Amino acid sequence: MESFVIEGGVRLSGTVRVHGAKNAALPILAATLLADGLFVLENVPDLLDIRSMAEILMALGVRVKREGEMLVVDARGLRSNVVPEALMSRMRSSIFLMGPLLARTGEAVLGYPGGCAIGTRPIDLHLEGLKKLGAVIHEYGGTILARAPRLEGTTIVLDYPSVGATENLMMAAALARGTTRIVNAAREPEIQELERFLNAMGARIRGAGTHAIVIEGVERLHPPRPHRVIPDRIVAGTLLAAAAITEGRIVLEDVIPEHLEAVIDAFRKTGARIEVAPDRIAVEGVRPYRAIHRLSTSPHPGFPTDMQPQLLAYLTQAEGTSVLVETVFDGRFRHVPELVKMGADIVVDYHTAVIRGPRRLVGARVRATDLRAGAALVLAGLAAEGVTIVEGAVHIDRGYHRLEETFAALGARIVRTTERPLLAPEGQV
Numbered sequence: 134m135e136s137f138v139i140e141g142g143v144r145l146s147g148t149v150r151v152h153g154a155k156n157a158a159l160p161i162l163a164a165t166l167l168a169d170g171l172f173v174l175e176n177v178p179d180l181l182d183i184r185s186m187a188e189i190l191m192a193l194g195v196r197v198k199r200e201g202e203m204l205v206v207d208a209r210g211l212r213s214n215v216v217p218e219a220l221m222s223r224m225r226s227s228i229f230l231m232g233p234l235l236a237r238t239g240e241a242v243l244g245y246p247g248g249c250a251i252g253t254r255p256i257d258l259h260l261e262g263l264k265k266l267g268a269v270i271h272e273y274g275g276t277i278l279a280r281a282p283r284l285e286g287t288t289i290v291l292d293y294p295s296v297g298a299t300e301n302l303m304m305a306a307a308l309a310r311g312t313t314r315i316v317n318a319a320r321e322p323e324i325q326e327l328e329r330f331l332n333a334m335g336a337r338i339r340g341a342g343t344h345a346i347v348i349e350g351v352e353r354l355h356p357p358r359p360h361r362v363i364p365d366r367i368v369a370g371t372l373l374a375a376a377a378i379t380e381g382r383i384v385l386e387d388v389i390p391e392h393l394e395a396v397i398d399a400f401r402k403t404g405a406r407i408e409v410a411p412d413r414i415a416v417e418g419v420r421p422y423r424a425i426h427r428l429s430t431s432p433h434p435g436f437p438t439d440m441q442p443q444l445l446a447y448l449t450q451a452e453g454t455s456v457l458v459e460t461v462f463d464g465r466f467r468h469v470p471e472l473v474k475m476g477a478d479i480v481v482d483y484h485t486a487v488i489r490g491p492r493r494l495v496g497a498r499v500r501a502t503d504l505r506a507g508a509a510l511v512l513a514g515l516a517a518e519g520v521t522i523v524e525g526a527v528h529i530d531r532g533y534h535r536l537e538e539t540f541a542a543l544g545a546r547i548v549r550t551t552e553r554p555l556l557a558p559e560g561q562v
């Protein structure tokens with residue numbers, strides 16, 4: 134059980150490069166199963182979830198090699214379409230294997246995906262969509278068996294613009310016979326990135342980023358030229374929040390500001406000073422922070438649910454009452470009791486959190502329950518008086534590459550430990 138030990142109260146400052154996007158790299162890794170050949174993927178951070186996806190690919194016979202931030206994937210060795218259950222249950226994105234395996238081999242055998250405990254996460258939209266493409270799917274004893282000698286293009290109207298279902302169906306339809314339209318598709322930047330990658334493999338896809346994506350199936354795909362994965366907008370948003378909550382001044386490099394418009398808008402509303410340039414963002418936290426009357430998370434281009442915990446932690450320091458409504462996941466306030474332990478005043482009623490501030494945060498022993506909740510607790514620790522111990526660093530490592538080093542390079546007093554440090558009264562270790 135690794136933890137972060139943080140001594141708060143430092144104003145962060147400096148320049149930081151934003152690493153590649155976990156939620157873009159994961160479906161792209163799954164898409165390598167769609168073609169025979171060698172793939173070179175650049176700007177792929179060494180994260181636990183990326184390692185898990187690589188392990189699954191290797192269990193299917195594919196070779197994966199890391200060289201710094203580059204992954205070389207040799208998909209010529211694919212020899213199985215049965216995903217080991219133990220690997221499947223480690224993360225939600227393992228479900229992305231279903232579309233490509235079905236399209237490439239005519240069959241896929243998987244368990245149910247695991248992943249962050251942020252609410253109920255069914256896969257009905259994935260299964261319904263694949264059935265519409267002609268797959269025959271049997272579910273028995275925790276196993277999903279899908280078969281389709283060749284998928285057939287059709288129109289799929291999604292009940293909800295699910296990111297994962299849109300990506301899975303894009304990959305499946307790329308090798309289907311005929312044309313597929315995905316209506317009410319997700320519009321996240323990661324969807325556009327997947328379209329870019331698949332089209333570089335010879336697919337014929339258009340409309341990513343809009344509500345309707347059209348995929349003209351092709352007979353065969355091939356590896357593209359070396360592909361550089363987009364920067365991680367949620368990592369960028371987390372760093373932006375860190376500058377704001379510590380009254381710091383940070384410059385984010387290698388970032389795509391258009392991917393963060395709703396996040397930038399929200400932080401500007403609180404008084405944070407944010408300057409945007411084509412591939413960089415300068416942020417300065419300015420007290421007093423203003424409360425946000427009411428903000429709801431929603432699919433892109435709305436405010437991302439993956440930034441809700443970080444914004445909530447910051448708003449504990451704002452003057453007045455803020456209201457945050459979580460509309461995407463039904464169990465994504467598990468960071469709240471931990472923040473309350475540190476002195477925050479937050480009341481949750483089903484999907485709504487009411488945050489009264491500012492309240493003085495004092496260091497405490499808190500536990501990360503999922504990736505973004507963990508990041509929010511680290512931010513609170515950076516702003517708190519005294520020492521905070523954030524247990525469960527493993528959750529944070531799923532989506533942030535060595536977060537403690539990133540913050541330490543910006544002046545934070547933060548270390549990672551495998552010990553179980555004892556916390557004395559008033560936040561001393």
Ligand code: EPZ
Nearest residue numbers: 156226253254255256257258259295296297298439461462
């Ligand atoms: C992706 O998850 C991201 N993960 C999540 O990021 C992110 O929170 C989410 O999109 C929303 O933006 C990856 O890209 C790997 P969804 P995904 O399908 O695909 C319901 C992080 O912190 N739904 O858009 O699982 C579902 O229950 C992670 O990096 C169904 O009902 O999200 C949820 O309420 C956490 N049936 C809503 O849709 C389905 O078949 C959104 O889920 C699929 C989804």
